[in-house]
Amino acid sequence: MNSWPPVPTEPPARHPDAPAPDTELPEHYAYCFGCGSEVEHGLHLRATAGDDLTVRSRFLVTETHQGAPGLAHGGLLACAFDEALGTAVGHLLRRPAVTGRLETDFVRPVPVGTVLHIDAHIDGVAGRKVYVSAEGRMNSVVGDIAVRARALFVLVELKHFIDHGRREDLRKVAEDPGLLGRSVDLNP
C-alpha cells in the first residue's frame, strides 16, 4: 500500500457549524443517485455525523444493484463510497467539493440483502485537496470489511455547479430549493 495521504497535509479542522455527532444528515439533493429519495433504484444512502472527522453511512444492497447474480455491482459500491466520502467532506468541512480521484479495494463479495456500513474519515487537507478514506463493513458496524476506499476531493466554488450543471435541473432547484438538503425518513 502506498502511504496515505500521498502528499504532506495539514490536520483537517471540523467546521464549528458542522452537525453534532449522532445527527442524521439530510439527503444533499433529492435526485442524487447516491442519497436522493426521488431516485427509485438509487442507493438511498443515509448518513450520521460521527465524532471528530468521521461520518457513518449505510445502505441496503437491493436486487437492482446486482452485477453478478445475487451480488452487488462493484461500480455501485464505488458510488456508495463516493457519496459517503463526499458527505463527510461537505458536512464536516462545510465546503463544496467534487471527487478528483477515487480508489477502491473490493475485499469480499457483497450479497443482495446486505446492509453495508461505511465509516468515512477525513485524513488531511493540502490547499484545495482533501484526502479521505473509508471502510465498508457487512451488516454491522463491526462486521467483516467488504470494501476499502480512498479519495481525493477538490474544494470548489459554488460557481462550479452553476457553470457546469444542466440549465433545466438548476432551474428546478431554483424553483424548489427544498430539493437540496431535505430531511428524509431513515431506512437501514
Ligand SMILES: CCCCCCCC/C=C\CCCCCCCC(=O)SCCNC(=O)CCNC(=O)[C@H](O)C(C)(C)COP(=O)(O)OP(=O)(O)OC[C@H]1O[C@@H](n2cnc3c(N)ncnc32)[C@H](O)[C@@H]1OP(=O)(O)O
Ligand atoms: C456552502 C456549502 C456547505 C456544504 C454543506 C454540505 C452539504 C452536503 C454536502 C455534500 C454531499 C455531497 C456528496 C456528493 C458525493 C459525490 C461527489 C461527486 O461525485 S462529484 C462528481 C465527480 N467529480 C467531478 O465531476 C469532478 C470533475 N473534475 C473537475 O471538475 C476538475 O478536474 C477539478 C475541480 C477536480 C479540479 O480542477 P481545477 O481546475 O479546479 O483544479 P486543478 O488545479 O486541476 O486541481 C486542484 C488540485 O487537485 C489535484 N488533482 C485534481 N485531480 C486530481 C487527480 N485525479 N489525481 C490527483 N490529483 C488531482 C491537482 O493536481 C491540483 O493539485 P495542486 O493544487 O496543484 O497540488
